[in-house]
Amino acid sequence: MLKLFHLIKLTLLVLLFLPIIHVYASQPANNISSSAWFSPCSDGSTIRFRTGFERQTQVTSRQASQQARFVGLSDTDVCEKKNQTVSPEEFRLGRANIQFQGGNHKDRRVQIIKEPGVPNNQVLQFWLQNPNVLGSNRLPLKGRVQMNVYDNKNIRQLKMSVRMYLHPDFNYVRTFPGKMKWLTISEWWNNAGWTNEPFPFRIAVHIIKKNPRENSPLVFKVHAQVQIVDAETGKKRWNTKIWESVNRDFIIPVGQWVTLEYGFLEGDSKNGHFFLAATAEDEERTIIFDIKDYTQHPDDPNPDGLSHFNPMKLYTSSKLTEHVRSQGGALQILWDDLQLTACRTKSKTSDSDCAIR
Numbered sequence: 001m002l003k004l005f006h007l008i009k010l011t012l013l014v015l016l017f018l019p020i021i022h023v024y025a026s027q028p029a030n031n032i033s034s035s036a037w038f039s040p041c042s043d044g045s046t047i048r049f050r051t052g053f054e055r056q057t058q059v060t061s062r063q064a065s066q067q068a069r070f071v072g073l074s075d076t077d078v079c080e081k082k083n084q085t086v087s088p089e090e091f092r093l094g095r096a097n098i099q100f101q102g103g104n105h106k107d108r109r110v111q112i113i114k115e116p117g118v119p120n121n122q123v124l125q126f127w128l129q130n131p132n133v134l135g136s137n138r139l140p141l142k143g144r145v146q147m148n149v150y151d152n153k154n155i156r157q158l159k160m161s162v163r164m165y166l167h168p169d170f171n172y173v174r175t176f177p178g179k180m181k182w183l184t185i186s187e188w189w190n191n192a193g194w195t196n197e198p199f200p201f202r203i204a205v206h207i208i209k210k211n212p213r214e215n216s217p218l219v220f221k222v223h224a225q226v227q228i229v230d231a232e233t234g235k236k237r238w239n240t241k242i243w244e245s246v247n248r249d250f251i252i253p254v255g256q257w258v259t260l261e262y263g264f265l266e267g268d269s270k271n272g273h274f275f276l277a278a279t280a281e282d283e284e285r286t287i288i289f290d291i292k293d294y295t296q297h298p299d300d301p302n303p304d305g306l307s308h309f310n311p312m313k314l315y316t317s318s319k320l321t322e323h324v325r326s327q328g329g330a331l332q333i334l335w336d337d338l339q340l341t342a343c344r345t346k347s348k349t350s351d352s353d354c355a356i357r
C-alpha cells in the first residue's frame with residue numbers, strides 16, 4: 001500500500017512539472033506525428049501541398065509561446081498518387097507554423113473548429129479581440145495572427161487558392177469611424193525585412209474601408225513596398241511604395257465564403273506578375289488584381305525567389321481591433337481548402353503548373 005502511495009505521488013509530481021500545452025482541436029490527439037502535417041511533395045520542378053484542415057489536424061502551442069504549430073495529418077494524398085517525394089533541399093517550401101507577436105489565448109488564438117452550420121467540415125479559425133502587439137512605449141500598437149511559410153528555396157512562381165469567410169463581426173469593421181486603411185490577409189516577401197537579407201521587398205494584400213461613412217463596403221487593396229533605412233533615425237521603414245492598386249468594384253461579402261486565387265511570378269517591371277481572383281459563393285469569378293510589375297526589389301541584381309510568405313493573415317491596427325471589441329465582437333476569419341503549387345522556373349505559358357490564369 002505504501003509503495004502504491006509513493007507511485008501515485010511521483011506520478012502527480014511528474015504531471016505537475018510537465019510543460020503546459022494548449023491544444024485547440026476538434027478531435028483527440030491519438031497517434032499524431034508533429035512533422036507529418038506540412039509535407040509538400042515535389043517532382044523536382046513543381047511542389048504541391050493541399051489541406052482542408054480535416055482528419056486529425058490540430059494547432060498546438062505552449063502557454064508562453066508566440067508561435068503555434070500544426071500537428072496531425074493534412075488531408076492530402078498527392079504524393080501517393082503522383083509517386084512524388086519530399087522536396088529536395090535546394091528547391092523547397094520551408095516550414096509552416098502560426099505566429100502571434102504578444103498576448104495570450106484570451107487576446108488572440110488559432111484553432112481548428114467545425115464550420116458553423118456544417119458540422120462535418122473542419123476549418124481554421126483566426127480570432128483576435130485585443131491588440132497583442134505592443135509598441136516601444138508598451139502601449140497597444142497592432143494585432144497579429146498569421147500563418148508563416150518561411151525559409152523557402154528557389155520558389156520563382158507560386159499559385160495558391162484558399163477559401164475565406166469573414167465572420168459577421170466584420171460588420172463592425174464597416175462601422176469603424178473614418179477610413180480603415182489596412183487589414184492584411186496575405187503577405188509575400190522577396191526578400192524579408194527581418195532576416196538581414198539585402199533588398200527587402202514585400203507585397204501585401206489588404207481588406208480596407210475606403211469610404212469614411214458608417215456601414216460603407218469592404219474592398220481589396222494591394223501594394224508593393226521596399227524597406228529603407230531612415231537617414232535621420234537609422235530605423236527601417238516600409239512606406240516606400242513601388243506600386244499600389246485598389247479594387248472598388250468587388251464588394252467583399254461578410255458571412256459568406258469567398259474563394260481567393262493568387263498568382264505570383266518573380267520578375268522586374270516587365271516580367272513580374274501578381275494576380276488575385278475572387279469567387280463569392282454561388283457567384284461568378286472576378287479578377288481583382290492582374291498586375292504586371294515588380295515582384296522583386298527593383299535594385300536586386302540576383303533575386304532568389306519567394307523566400308517567405310504568409311498565405312493567411314489577420315493583421316491590423318489597435319484602433320480597429322479595439323473598435324470591434326467595443327461593439328461586443330472580435331475580428332474573426334475562417335479559412336478552408338488551402339492549395340499551394342510552387343515552381344522553381346519562371347514560365348508564362350498557359351500549360352505551366354503554376355500558370356496565372
